[in-house]
Amino acid sequence: MPLLKSWVETANAADHPFPLNNLPYGVFSIGDREPRCGVAIGDMILDCQAAEAAGLLAVGENALFDMPFWNGVMEAGPQTWAALRARLTEILAAGAADQASAEACLVTAAGATLHMPFQVDEYTDFYAGRQHAENMGSILRGGPELPPNWLHIPIGYNGRASSVVVSGTPIRRPLGQTKAPDATMPSFGPCKRLDIELEMGAIVGTACEMGAPITTEQADDMIFGYVLLNDWSARDIQGWEYQPLGPFQGKAFGTSISPWIVTKDALEPFRTEVPPRTEELLPYLSESKPGLYDIELQVLMQPKSTDQASVVATTNYSRLYYSAAQQLTHHAVGGCGMNAGDLLGSGTISGPKKSEFGSLMELSWAGRKPFTLVSGETRTFIEDGDTMTLRANAKGDGFTIGFGDCAGEILPALDDPFTRN
Amino acid sequence: MPLLKSWVETANAADHPFPLNNLPYGVFSIGDREPRCGVAIGDMILDCQAAEAAGLLAVGENALFDMPFWNGVMEAGPQTWAALRARLTEILAAGAADQASAEACLVTAAGATLHMPFQVDEYTDFYAGRQHAENMGSILRGGPELPPNWLHIPIGYNGRASSVVVSGTPIRRPLGQTKAPDATMPSFGPCKRLDIELEMGAIVGTACEMGAPITTEQADDMIFGYVLLNDWSARDIQGWEYQPLGPFQGKAFGTSISPWIVTKDALEPFRTEVPPRTEELLPYLSESKPGLYDIELQVLMQPKSTDQASVVATTNYSRLYYSAAQQLTHHAVGGCGMNAGDLLGSGTISGPKKSEFGSLMELSWAGRKPFTLVSGETRTFIEDGDTMTLRANAKGDGFTIGFGDCAGEILPALDDPFTRN
Incomplete structure (x- = not known):
C-alpha cells in the first residue's frame, strides 16, 4: 500500500508519523477546555466532537464523541470501527468534498495537551x-x-x-x-x-x-x-x-x-x-x-x-x-x-x-x-x-x-x- | 454492645443475621423491576431509593441511591457513611418516629433477587x-x-x-x-x-x-x-x-x-x-x-x-x-x-x-x-x-x-x- 494523500500537507511527508494511512485515536485539550476525542493527521488534530456536531462523522445512531475517551467507539463494535475509519479517510483525503467543513474542525497538535486515550478497564501484562x-x-x-x-x-x-x-x-x-x-x-x-x-x-x-x-x-x-x-x-x-x-x-x-x-x-x-x-x-x-x-x-x-x-x-x-x-x-x-x-x-x-x-x-x-x-x-x-x-x-x-x-x-x-x- | 431493638420484629431474634446492629448493604430487585440499593433488616429489605424519595435518608446534598450499586455512597466519603448509618439506625429502631413512612419502604427479602452490591473496580487477592x-x-x-x-x-x-x-x-x-x-x-x-x-x-x-x-x-x-x-x-x-x-x-x-x-x-x-x-x-x-x-x-x-x-x-x-x-x-x-x-x-x-x-x-x-x-x-x-x-x-x-x-x-x-x- 502506498501513501494515501491528504489535503493536510504535513501528513504527506514520508517520515511523518501521522499520514492518512494512520489516523490514530487520542484525547486532547486546548488551554483549560475540557478534553475531547481527536484524530492525528499530520501536524493537526481533527476534533471529533466538533466534526460529529458538524455532521461529518455520522456513522451510527448514537453520538460517539460525547465522552473524552474512545471506549464509546470501542463498545459500538467492529462495524462502527470500520465505518468511522472509512469516513475519516474520506473527509481527510486529498480532494475531499468535505475539506472546508473538516478544516474548520482541525486544531494544531503543537498547542494541544494529550490525555489518556481510553479508560483502562483491567490491565494484564504478558x-x-x-x-x-x-x-x-x-x-x-x-x-x-x-x-x-x-x-x-x-x-x-x-x-x-x-x-x-x-x-x-x-x-x-x-x-x-x-x-x-x-x-x-x-x-x-x-x-x-x-x-x-x-x-x-x-x-x-x-x-x-x-x-x-x-x-x-x-x-x-x-x-x-x-x-x-x-x-x-x-x-x-x-x-x-x-x-x-x-x-x-x-x-x-x-x-x-x-x-x-x-x-x-x-x-x-x-x-x-x-x-x-x-x-x-x-x-x-x-x-x-x-x-x-x-x-x-x-x-x-x-x-x-x-x-x-x-x-x-x-x-x-x-x-x-x-x-x-x-x-x-x-x-x-x-x-x-x-x-x-x-x-x-x-x-x-x-x-x-x-x-x-x-x-x-x-x-x-x-x-x-x-x-x-x-x-x-x-x-x-x-x-x-x-x-x-x-x-x-x-x-x-x-x-x-x-x-x-x-x-x-x-x-x-x-x-x-x-x-x- | 447489646442487641439494638427494631420495630421489624424478625430482626430481634438473637440468631437472626440481620439485626439493627448489622444493617448490611445490598442490591435487590423484585420481579422484572430494575435493581436498586437496599438494607437488610430482619426478614425485610429497606428500599433505599424509595426511602430517599420519601425524605427519610437526607444525609447529603446529592442523591445517593440513583444507581443500583453502593459505589456512590462509598465515594461520598466516611462522614456520609456515618451519617447514613446513624439515620438508618434511627428510622428502624423500636419506637422510631418515622416507623410508618419507613414501613412503606420495606419489601420482603424472600421475594427479592440479590445482585452485585457494588461495581468492582480492581480485585486483589492476598x-x-x-x-x-x-x-x-x-x-x-x-x-x-x-x-x-x-x-x-x-x-x-x-x-x-x-x-x-x-x-x-x-x-x-x-x-x-x-x-x-x-x-x-x-x-x-x-x-x-x-x-x-x-x-x-x-x-x-x-x-x-x-x-x-x-x-x-x-x-x-x-x-x-x-x-x-x-x-x-x-x-x-x-x-x-x-x-x-x-x-x-x-x-x-x-x-x-x-x-x-x-x-x-x-x-x-x-x-x-x-x-x-x-x-x-x-x-x-x-x-x-x-x-x-x-x-x-x-x-x-x-x-x-x-x-x-x-x-x-x-x-x-x-x-x-x-x-x-x-x-x-x-x-x-x-x-x-x-x-x-x-x-x-x-x-x-x-x-x-x-x-x-x-x-x-x-x-x-x-x-x-x-x-x-x-x-x-x-x-x-x-x-x-x-x-x-x-x-x-x-x-x-x-x-x-x-x-x-x-x-x-x-x-x-x-x-x-x-x-x-
Whole structure:
C-alpha cells in the first residue's frame, strides 16, 4: 500500500508519523477546555466532537464523541470501527468534498495537551519475549533455560489498571520493601534498581462473556488497536516480593502508554508471522493469520543535565514469540470475561543482540555492566531526573505509521513517611 | 454492645443475621423491576431509593441511591457513611418516629433477587493465612516452611475484577492447559482439581492517590466494609501456569462474594488483634488498633443428589496473620493508586486443625485423603453439580452479625471447542 494523500500537507511527508494511512485515536485539550476525542493527521488534530456536531462523522445512531475517551467507539463494535475509519479517510483525503467543513474542525497538535486515550478497564501484562525471558534466566538463575511452561503458554499476570498513565506523566520513584541477598532482615526505602520494559499494549475493543472460550480469530477481531507501553519496574522490590505469587508492588507505581491508539487497520500492511515454534502449540493457540507486526522500536534515555537523548536500544515488535491474539485467547479460554478497555502488555521485547535489549536489567546485565550515554554519563539503572522514551515506527511504501512518544521522567522518591524517631 | 431493638420484629431474634446492629448493604430487585440499593433488616429489605424519595435518608446534598450499586455512597466519603448509618439506625429502631413512612419502604427479602452490591473496580487477592501457607508448603514442597518473605510482606497478587460475581451465580468448570507430572507434553481440557478458597473480602471505599503512601490508620479508615469471598481455584491449571509470574487463569473463571456488604461499623465490637509476630514488621506495617475480627466461618458442600449440605470446615477470620489494613497499606505504599470499589481478598483462612482447613486442597491433602459427606458420598475436589457455600457469623451479646450465604453451583465444563478432527 502506498501513501494515501491528504489535503493536510504535513501528513504527506514520508517520515511523518501521522499520514492518512494512520489516523490514530487520542484525547486532547486546548488551554483549560475540557478534553475531547481527536484524530492525528499530520501536524493537526481533527476534533471529533466538533466534526460529529458538524455532521461529518455520522456513522451510527448514537453520538460517539460525547465522552473524552474512545471506549464509546470501542463498545459500538467492529462495524462502527470500520465505518468511522472509512469516513475519516474520506473527509481527510486529498480532494475531499468535505475539506472546508473538516478544516474548520482541525486544531494544531503543537498547542494541544494529550490525555489518556481510553479508560483502562483491567490491565494484564504478558511475558512473550523469548530473548528477554532467556536473558532474565541467565541473569537471575545462571542460565538461559526457559521455565518449563514457557513454550506452551503465553504466560501473563494481572497488573494494576490504576497504574496506567499517558505519556508525559512524571513517575515517582517508589518506596518499598527490599532485602539484599546478604542481609538478615528486609528494609524499607526508595527503589535502587528502577527500570523500564519496552512493550506494546493491545487494547481489547469488544467484550467476551465469562465462561465462553474464544478462538485466536475471534481474539484478533476483538482487538481495537495498539499503543506503546512502558511497564516501569522496581527490580529490587520485585526480586524480594515475587515468589510465590508473582510481581505486585514492583510493577504498580506506573505504567506509561503512548497517547495515540494506532488501529489494527492502520497496522494491517505490516502483519508478520510469529517465529517458528520450538514446541508445537495446543490447538486452541493456533493462528490462521500472521499475528505480529513489523514495527521498529527504540528506547531513548535522557539525563536532566543534557538536551541530548541517547538511543540505548533498537529492536522490533516481531521479535515476540506470541501474538496479542494468542495472549487474549489464552486469557479468555478458561472462562475469564474480557471487556472493552482491557489492556494487554506484550511483555518486554528484546532481540538477540545487546543493542536490542528492551530493559536496563538486560542492557546493564543486572547493574554489572554500566553503559555510556552520548553525554558521557554512565548508567546501570534509572536515576532521578532521567527521562525514558519509547518510540515506534512501521515503515511503509513512502509513508510511516508512528505511535507518538511514550515518555516519562523519574521524580525523586518521597521522604520515608514511616520513620519513627 | 447489646442487641439494638427494631420495630421489624424478625430482626430481634438473637440468631437472626440481620439485626439493627448489622444493617448490611445490598442490591435487590423484585420481579422484572430494575435493581436498586437496599438494607437488610430482619426478614425485610429497606428500599433505599424509595426511602430517599420519601425524605427519610437526607444525609447529603446529592442523591445517593440513583444507581443500583453502593459505589456512590462509598465515594461520598466516611462522614456520609456515618451519617447514613446513624439515620438508618434511627428510622428502624423500636419506637422510631418515622416507623410508618419507613414501613412503606420495606419489601420482603424472600421475594427479592440479590445482585452485585457494588461495581468492582480492581480485585486483589492476598495470602495472609499462615496455616494455609504452611499446609500448601507441606503439600507442594514437602515441608511447612514459609517463603522467605512471608513473615515480612502481606503477599498478594492482582486478580481479575471481571471474575467477581454475586452469590448464587453458577460457576462453569473451566477449560485450561495442564500437565501431569509424568507427561511429556501439556494437554487441554476441563479442570480436574476444582477447589474453593474460604476468604473474606475487604472493600476499599475511598481513593488514595498514585504516588502517595498511606499508613495502616489511613488504610483502615478507607475500608467501607466486608463480604465473604470464595476464590474458586483450578489447582491443576494453576500448578502448571503459576511459575514464574503467579496465578492467572487458574483463578480467573469465577470469584463469588456474599450479597451483603457488612460495614466496618457493624463489625467494630468484634475487633481482635493479629496473632503475635514471629518476625518484627517494618514500621510501615505497624498497627495502632486491632485489625482482625472475631467472625466464625463455615464451608458447606452439597452434592446435587441430596438436600443435605455437609459442613466440611469451621474456622475464624481471626486466624489470619495480616489484617486488611496492613494489606491495603502494603498495596499502596509503593505508589499504587487505590479507588472506591477495589476489592481485597484476605487469602485462604485455615486454622491448625484439619476441621479448620479453608480449601479442599488442604481438606483432601491434594486429593490423597478423600473425605465423606453426610450423604455418604466421598469427595477430594468439587464434582459437577456440587454447591459450595461459605457462611459467616459474628456472635454478639444477644445478637448475630451475618453476611448472607456466599454460594455457587459448579456447572459441567463446555465441550472442548478447539478439538480439530
